[in-house]
Amino acid sequence: xxxxxxxxxxxxxxxxxxxxxxxxxxxxxxxxxxxxxxxxxxxxxxxxxxxxxxxxxxxxxxxxxxxxxxxxxxxxxxxxxxxxxxxxxxxxxxxxxxxxxxxxxxxxxxxxxxxxxxxxxxxxxxxxxxxxxxxxxxxxxxxxxxxxxxxxxxxxxxxxxxxxxxxxxxxxxxxxxxxxxxxxxxxxxxxxxxxxxxxxxxxxxxxxxxxxxxxxxxxxxxxxxxxxxxxxxxxxxxxxxxxxxxxxxxxxxxxxxxxxxxxxxxxxxxxxxxxxxxxxxxxxxxxxxxxxxxxxxxxxxxxxxxxxxxxxxxxxxxxxxxxxxxxxxxxxxxxxxxxxxxxxxxxxxxxxxxxxxxxxxxxxxxxxxxxxxxxxxxxxxxx
Numbered sequence: 001x002x003x004x005x006x007x008x009x010x011x012x013x014x015x016x017x018x019x020x021x022x023x024x025x026x027x028x029x030x031x032x033x034x035x036x037x038x039x040x041x042x043x044x045x046x047x048x049x050x051x052x053x054x055x056x057x058x059x060x061x062x063x064x065x066x067x068x069x070x071x072x073x074x075x076x077x078x079x080x081x082x083x084x085x086x087x088x089x090x091x092x093x094x095x096x097x098x099x100x101x102x103x104x105x106x107x108x109x110x111x112x113x114x115x116x117x118x119x120x121x122x123x124x125x126x127x128x129x130x131x132x133x134x135x136x137x138x139x140x141x142x143x144x145x146x147x148x149x150x151x152x153x154x155x156x157x158x159x160x161x162x163x164x165x166x167x168x169x170x171x172x173x174x175x176x177x178x179x180x181x182x183x184x185x186x187x188x189x190x191x192x193x194x195x196x197x198x199x200x201x202x203x204x205x206x207x208x209x210x211x212x213x214x215x216x217x218x219x220x221x222x223x224x225x226x227x228x229x230x231x232x233x234x235x236x237x238x239x240x241x242x243x244x245x246x247x248x249x250x251x252x253x254x255x256x257x258x259x260x261x262x263x264x265x266x267x268x269x270x271x272x273x274x275x276x277x278x279x280x281x282x283x284x285x286x287x288x289x290x291x292x293x294x295x296x297x298x299x300x301x302x303x304x305x306x307x308x309x310x311x312x313x314x315x316x317x318x319x320x321x322x323x324x325x326x327x328x329x330x331x332x333x334x335x336x337x338x339x340x341x342x343x344x345x346x347x348x349x350x351x352x353x354x355x356x357x358x359x360x361x362x363x364x365x366x367x368x369x370x371x372x373x374x375x376x377x378x379x380x381x382x383x
């Protein structure tokens with residue numbers, strides 16, 4: 001009996017691990033080379049863009065532009081707008097306001113270097129409401145740890161549309177924030193000791209830009225009025241350095257046709273928890289594009305028309321929110337091996353002297369804000 005008791009837990013472990021099998025999704029061999037066409041036409045005079053690329057292998061995701069295409073946008077009034085190539089798989093043309101009228105339908109046509117023609121279905125430019133109030137509330141959201149909540153800014157938007165406006169909407173958000181390096185470049189070692197006088201502040205201030213990846217959509221089709229208050233947008237927690245100095249969001253509200261709204265509904269459901277629209281193209285989502293030359297070949301992406309209204313907001317010194325984030329600057333003592341312990345590929349080694357005269361080695365992040373994902377080029381809109 002004693003031997004049987006010892007065997008039972010061993011058998012349980014064997015059965016447990018035997019039942020766990022790795023899941024390898026079945027993806028067709030050509031799924032990593034499908035054409036991806038993405039773009040939209042808005043109701044505002046200006047550059048209208050379409051991007052053309054190839055889908056990449058799921059295990060090695062990358063943007064693969066397709067050059068040399070002939071691209072044009074057509075409307076249902078007989079107008080044709082050629083889009084010359086502007087580089088990196090991007091094609092664009094300036095379209096005047098007189099051609100961007102609500103009620104007009106548009107489609108894109110692409111002729112590839114391989115001789116294939118791809119077209120989208122027509123999508124109607126819907127009249128839309130102007131962007132209303134965007135605001136935030138300081139809230140807490142749960143995490144995977146039931147004992148820990150994240151406190152931060154929950155953004156909301158109000159929609160106040162008329163009965164003649166579209167009943168379908170989407171919001172895009174672009175974030176910009178300022179980053180400061182903790183120290184200036186003053187002392188460094190590269191086999192010799194140097195002091196920069198005055199200290200170099202070239203990489204003291206950076207600016208970072210990012211599209212919010214989540215998809216925010218709303219339909220008022222089943223509401224008695226074309227109005228909705230406190231529709232949730234994105235959340236920014238107090239542990240992120242984005243809120244540390246100056247933070248800005250550009251909110252764009254798009255009115256959609258019903259078919260385009262349904263497409264983004266599917267994309268939203270498929271991308272929930274996986275990074276949103278701005279991750280690599282999902283294989284399973286079919287858009288509104290067809291290959292006229294080889295109808296059996298799937299085309300990914302979507303082309304649509306939208307009335308768009310945008311506004312930029314700035315936030316600084318948010319009252320009632322305690323910030324707690326890392327500046328990624330590590331200061332430490334000289335290693336036991338001394339200066340000779342540093343290899344040439346580690347040069348330059350930055351350091352400083354404290355008020356007490358103590359030497360402290362600095363990580364590169366201490367003196368170079370670019371290493372935290374920013375650029376020193378100040379945006380035109382930044383105060």
